[in-house]
Amino acid sequence: MIRIAWLVAVKDLRIEARSRVLLWQVLPFGAMALLLSGLALGPTHAGHSTAGPGLFYLVTLFVALLMINRSQGIERTPGTRASVATLGLDPAGVFLGKTLALAIELWVSGVVLLCGAVLVLHTALHGALLALPSIIVTLGAMAAAGTLYGALTSGGEGAATLLPVLTLPAFAPLLISGERSFSAALNHGALWQWWVIVVVALVAYLGVGILLYGVLEES
Amino acid sequence: MVRLDDAVVLSNGFPLLSGVDLELVAGSLSVITGANGAGKTSLLRLLGGLVALSSGRGTVVGIDLSEGDLRHLRRRVGWLGHEGSFYDDLSVRENLEFAARALGRPTQAIEGVVERVGLTHRIDTTTKQLSAGQRRRLGLSWLLLRRPELWLLDEPYASLDDEGRTFFDGLLGEVVAGGATVVVSAHDPLRSAALHPRTLTLAGGRIVSDVA
Amino acid sequence: MMKQLSQRLLGPVTLALLTLTFWLGMWVTPPDKVQGDLVRLVYVHPAIAWVALYVSFGTATIASALYLWKRTRSMVMDRVAHCAMEVSVVFIILTLITGSIWGRPTWGVWWAWDARLTSTAILGVLAVGYLALRRANDDPSLRARRSAVFAILSAINVPIIHFSVLWWKTLHQGATVFTANRTLLIHGIMAWTLLISFIAFTLLFFWLLRARYRLEVSRDQSRSVALATSLEMRRREGAI
Numbered sequence: 001m002i003r004i005a006w007l008v009a010v011k012d013l014r015i016e017a018r019s020r021v022l023l024w025q026v027l028p029f030g031a032m033a034l035l036l037s038g039l040a041l042g043p044t045h046a047g048h049s050t051a052g053p054g055l056f057y058l059v060t061l062f063v064a065l066l067m068i069n070r071s072q073g074i075e076r077t078p079g080t081r082a083s084v085a086t087l088g089l090d091p092a093g094v095f096l097g098k099t100l101a102l103a104i105e106l107w108v109s110g111v112v113l114l115c116g117a118v119l120v121l122h123t124a125l126h127g128a129l130l131a132l133p134s135i136i137v138t139l140g141a142m143a144a145a146g147t148l149y150g151a152l153t154s155g156g157e158g159a160a161t162l163l164p165v166l167t168l169p170a171f172a173p174l175l176i177s178g179e180r181s182f183s184a185a186l187n188h189g190a191l192w193q194w195w196v197i198v199v200v201a202l203v204a205y206l207g208v209g210i211l212l213y214g215v216l217e218e219s
Numbered sequence: 220m221v222r223l224d225d226a227v228v229l230s231n232g233f234p235l236l237s238g239v240d241l242e243l244v245a246g247s248l249s250v251i252t253g254a255n256g257a258g259k260t261s262l263l264r265l266l267g268g269l270v271a272l273s274s275g276r277g278t279v280v281g282i283d284l285s286e287g288d289l290r291h292l293r294r295r296v297g298w299l300g301h302e303g304s305f306y307d308d309l310s311v312r313e314n315l316e317f318a319a320r321a322l323g324r325p326t327q328a329i330e331g332v333v334e335r336v337g338l339t340h341r342i343d344t345t346t347k348q349l350s351a352g353q354r355r356r357l358g359l360s361w362l363l364l365r366r367p368e369l370w371l372l373d374e375p376y377a378s379l380d381d382e383g384r385t386f387f388d389g390l391l392g393e394v395v396a397g398g399a400t401v402v403v404s405a406h407d408p409l410r411s412a413a414l415h416p417r418t419l420t421l422a423g424g425r426i427v428s429d430v431a
Numbered sequence: 432m433m434k435q436l437s438q439r440l441l442g443p444v445t446l447a448l449l450t451l452t453f454w455l456g457m458w459v460t461p462p463d464k465v466q467g468d469l470v471r472l473v474y475v476h477p478a479i480a481w482v483a484l485y486v487s488f489g490t491a492t493i494a495s496a497l498y499l500w501k502r503t504r505s506m507v508m509d510r511v512a513h514c515a516m517e518v519s520v521v522f523i524i525l526t527l528i529t530g531s532i533w534g535r536p537t538w539g540v541w542w543a544w545d546a547r548l549t550s551t552a553i554l555g556v557l558a559v560g561y562l563a564l565r566r567a568n569d570d571p572s573l574r575a576r577r578s579a580v581f582a583i584l585s586a587i588n589v590p591i592i593h594f595s596v597l598w599w600k601t602l603h604q605g606a607t608v609f610t611a612n613r614t615l616l617i618h619g620i621m622a623w624t625l626l627i628s629f630i631a632f633t634l635l636f637f638w639l640l641r642a643r644y645r646l647e648v649s650r651d652q653s654r655s656v657a658l659a660t661s662l663e664m665r666r667r668e669g670a671i
Contacts (some may be wrong), residue, residue, distance in 0.1 A: 004321065011317050015308040018345065079302035085269055087321045088294035091221070133293075134435060148584065152577050156567030166560045166575055166581065169553045173595035180599065197595050206588045212583070214290075215576045231569040301643060344609040405589060423668030 001210075003095040007096025013104060022105055023066070027112055030063040034116045037104070052123035053131070053182030056113055056176050060139070063109050064171075065164055068146035071102050072154040077153055091214030095147060099209065101141035102120030111140050134181040134191070138174050138198050144205035145170050151216045173197055220245040220369065220400045221266060223333035225275035226284075235261035236274065237424035243402070245368075248395045250403045254420060259404035262421065266402060268292035279369055297367035298309050302375040304358035307347035311338055311357055318361055331364040336399075337386070351378035359390070368402040370394060381419045418424070438641070445638045447629035452478075455624040469536055474624050475530040478632040483522035484554065486636050488586070491515035494581075495582035498575060506651075509575035512582055513644040516561045518636060523555040554593050556584040602607040 016022055037055040039142040040047040045051070072114075075081065114135070149167040153159045181194040224362045228236040236258050243249060251259045268278050268289035277284035282292040305314040315329045330366035333342050336356040341349060346357065355378055362370060376384055395401055403416070420428035456474035463470035481498040494512035529540045542548070564581055568574035641644055 007317065007320050011309070012307070014313065015306060018308045024237065034348045042515070043564065074270075074308070077302070077307065077356075079300050079304050080306055082264075082267075082269055082298050082300045082457065083301070083304040083318075083361070086267065086296060087318055092299055148580075152581055156577075157569075158567055162560075162563055162567050165479070167564055169556045169560065169592070170584070172553050173588070173591045176595040176599050182283045193340040193594075193598050197591060197598075201591050204591070208584060208587065212499070212580050214536075215580055227662070231572075231660065232654070234658075234662045234665045237662050273505070424444050 001090050001096065004090045004093025005096035005100060009100040009104075011051070012071065012074070012098060012101035016101070016105060021070055022109065024062070026066050026070070027064055027109060029066065030059055030109055030113050031098050031116055033059040033062055034113060034120055038120050046120075046211040048121050052117050052121040053186065054179045055121060056117045056123070056174075056182065057138075057178045059114055060110060061142070061168070062173060063105055064139075064142050064146055065108070065115070065167065067102060067105055069104075069160055069163060070114070071147065072099055072150040072159075076155065080154065080156050091217060092210040095151075095207075095213035097210040098150075099144045099147045099206070102147055103140045106139040106143055108113050109135060110135055124186055127182075131182040131185035134178065134198065135183070136157040137195075138178040138181075138203060141174055141198055141205060144202060144209055148205060148213070148216075151213060154216075167184070174201060177201075184202060197217075221246075221277075221279050221402075223265075223275065223277040226229055226265060227274040228258075228265055228279050229273040230261075230270075234273075234424055235270075236265065239265075239424070239426055241419070241426060245400050246393060246395060246398045248401045248416040249403070250418050251402065251421055252414045252418060253292075255263055257421040258424040260365045260373050260419055261383040261424070263298075263373050263402060263404055266369065267296045267298050267371045269298070272332060277354065280349075295367060296371055297362040297365055299355070299362060299370075299372045299375055301355075301377050304354060304361060305346060310343050310345050311349070313341045314357065315361060315364060319364060322373070325365065328364055329360075334358045335363060336360045347431065352380060352383055357378060363390075366397075366399070368399060370399055372401065372403045374404055374406070376405060392405055441634065441641065443636050445631065446626055448634060452624065452628040452631045454629065455620065460624050466537070469533065472529060472533045473621075475535055477527070477625070478523055478628040479529060479552070480526040481629055482632045482636045483526045484551065485590075486633055487515050487519035487522055487640075488558070488589070490636075491519060491582050492586040492630050495579035498579045499583070506571070506575065508616045508645050509571075509579070510644060510651075511603070511640075512579065513565060514640055514647055516558055516582065517643060518639045520555065520558045520562065521639075523551060523558055524637070526551055529556065544599075546593070546599065550589075550593045550596045553596075554585075554589060557588065561585065578624060581597040590639070 002024040008150070034055065037051075041051060041055075067204060075084065078086050114123075114128050114132075118128055146167065149163060149170065153162045153166060156162060177197040181191050181198075184191050221241060223227040223239050226239040227234055237261060239258075241262075250381065251262060253259050261270065265272065265277070265284070266308055268279070268282075268284070269290075272284040278287075279292055280295050282288065282295075284292075304399060305318065309317065311333060312329060315333070316326050316374075319326045319329065330339070330342070333339055336359050338353060338356050338360060341353060349357065355375065359375075375387060379387060391403070418428075418430045420430075421427050452474055456471050460471070460474070462468050491512045494508045494515060498505070498508035498512065508577070526554055527548070530551070534543055534545075535541050538545075561578060561581055565574055565578050
């Protein structure tokens with residue numbers, strides 16, 4: 001399982017590095033969404049907003065949706081599907097590998113968007129650095145959930161529009177706990193309950209993915 | 220090797236296969252012909268465990284199509300589709316290394332098989348930069364590396380030039396002589412007279428003629 | 432014999448209990464000191480929410496889990512899960528509507544960022560998502576597997592969503608029937624009416640589920656007939 005996970009993660013990241021969809025399409029989208037968030041707050045609130053953590057997570061969530069679609073999309077071309085199916089890969093390994101690759105991509109985009117939040121929304125740099133561990137775990141949970149929901153919608157009718165409908169409710173607690181822990185880091189508040197939610201969600205998604213990812217395979 | 224009894228495959232309520240009876244022995248070469256939409260690709264996909272059996276019974280390489288583990292079946296067949304193979308953004312070498320490592324096969328043989336199919340000069344080229352014929356050769360190199368028990372080749376002659384066709388005919392003869400079972404779908408009968416395949420004609424999702 | 436009798440009685444008993452709840456709730460029970468006649472919603476809203484969040488969602492989750500378990504895998508389980516989730520959507524919408532009607536005079540707004548209200552709304556989107564997922568997949572086996580996994584994921588999400596929103600903010604009144612240490616908060620005819628309302632709405636769920644299930648079975652039968660026809664036509668293509 002670990003061997004297949006590593007193989008799949010390296011393959012996904014290599015494809016990403018070569019196609020540069022993250023660099024040229026997803027990150028510019030994220031940067032623009034962050035700018036639009038500032039514009040939506042209005043001239044008086046854009047520069048000194050307490051909404052920085054929430055907007056950071058909201059933009060990250062939309063970026064995650066694009067990346068989940070991309071992660072499943074590389075497996076969808078008809079030739080790829082049939083050829084890879086004949087490899088009979090361990091589904092738990094495929095799930096973990098795709099989750100790891102997606103998590104790494106989300107961490108990269110998270111760092112870029114965090115810099116954007118510090119720069120554009122004037123989020124305190126010190127607080128942003130304190131929030132980094134919780135951001136890493138929250139984005140990890142998003143990657144696990146995203147891989148599962150991506151596989152659920154993959155290949156179905158209107159997969160690209162169905163994905164947000166199914167994923168956003170699952171992302172809601174991650175958005176809440178991410179935003180709260182980020183805000184707590186900025187204001188030196190209590191963090192433990194938000195960690196509980198993120199860690200429980202991460203463990204639950206990893207558990208369900210390892211057990212049930214094979215069930216989602218098409219036949 | 221293969222046995223199907225009244226095999227039906229449905230897709231969105233439409234019967235792609237409407238009751239196929241078929242028996243193939245190990246080490247045989249069979250060609251499936253028929254008009255577009257006759258069910259040739261569906262039959263190959265069923266034999267490869269790539270689509271589920273909707274009704275009827277079937278076993279392929281000893282694995283029951285209804286109750287057996289289709290993942291194990293897929294690991295024992297080789298598939299060459301007409302859509303291309305593996306990942307477009309990876310090179311020929313990277314694709315073959317991924318597939319070999321996934322099955323725990325040695326990667327040293329890659330350069331040899333790539334040379335055999337005539338892709339050495341393209342080994343580090345990304346797959347999306349290959350022509351349709353070269354993609355077909357990439358798929359073949361993977362089959363050569365794996366040497367599966369059952370070869371399922373969907374329209375293998377499409378996009379191949381004369382040299383490619385001759386090479387392919389030679390390869391088929393060699394594979395069958397080596398004891399593997401080969402099923403090929405094609406619009407026309409095989410060009411090479413030396414191969415002596417069994418020819419099955421499909422129409423309406425059923426076998427309507429079987430000429431040994 | 433007993434099964435047939437209970438199935439026949441399900442509809443009339445449900446209607447009788449719903450009528451009894453309505454009569455007791457509207458005319459027999461007293462108004463509240465603080466909330467006045469508004470308190471009569473206690474005989475509707477909690478029972479509907481109970482069915483929406485526990486009975487119907489729970490039935491759909493259990494049926495989905497039984498579908499995923501190989502020993503109990505059958506299309507019956509898939510059908511039960513599907514029908515229960517459809518009924519669940521109706522009850523979740525009713526929960527939100529009755530909650531809003533109760534919330535407007537109490538909180539002064541139709542929608543408040545309350546933990547239970549928000550998590551019920553998210554649960555509603557999950558239930559609608561389940562139905563959307565079913566529509567997106569035509570292959571019955573793939574559809575059944577994917578929707579079963581989604582139902583399990585949604586069930587796991589329910590407590591995660593609930594606690595995240597609860598810790599985020601809550602305005603909702605505390606427990607209505609029991610205190611934290613299981614002491615009854617309401618007594619006499621009010622308690623009896625509340626109990627009857629819970630039984631009535633639970634039976635209503637099973638009545639609707641049975642009706643929806645029968646409809647699904649008859650749809651499957653007509654699909655089988657259509658399939659036999661298309662199989663025959665496909666075979667004829669080969670004969671021409």
